[in-house]
């Protein structure tokens with residue numbers, strides 16, 4: 495009996511380990527996909543900037559970054575920040591982090607950087623923050639779903655009202671015809 499229990503426990507652990515790994519790989523693939531989408535959007539924006547600069551050149555006009563290229567530059571800033579976030583999330587999946595001093599990848603729990611020797615802060619508070627962020631995201635998604643459901647119900651009511659109005663209308667027409 496004890497042996498069977500141990501065996502079941504072992505099998506459960508192996509299964510949980512494997513499915514955790516699969517989940518992490520799926521998450522990483524998703525993050526990498528997001529990163530490559532952002533990179534391609536950034537390249538499109540670079541192209542857009544180049545085109546605008548060349549157009550200014552053909553018109554012999556001065557280019558003003560603040561006025562002419564602000565939108566593209568802001569979009570690139572946002573996309574780049576998202577890529578950075580994805581990279582950090584991938585590092586966390588692998589229990590790694592970036593040394594804040596030399597930016598090399600090191601173990602999440604390392605006390606010192608093995609590249610530059612910088613002392614590392616233990617980031618317990620950040621984990622809590624990430625969890626809270628997730629639940630906020632979940633909450634936002636729930637709210638969106640609720641709104642969509644409510645909208646659908648409203649649409650149905652509207653359609654129903656329209657149908658009954660149409661019916662009333664045609665009934666009126668018939669009675670007028672009679």
Ligand SMILES: [Zn+2]
Nearest residue numbers: 593596607610
């Ligand atoms: Zn370092």
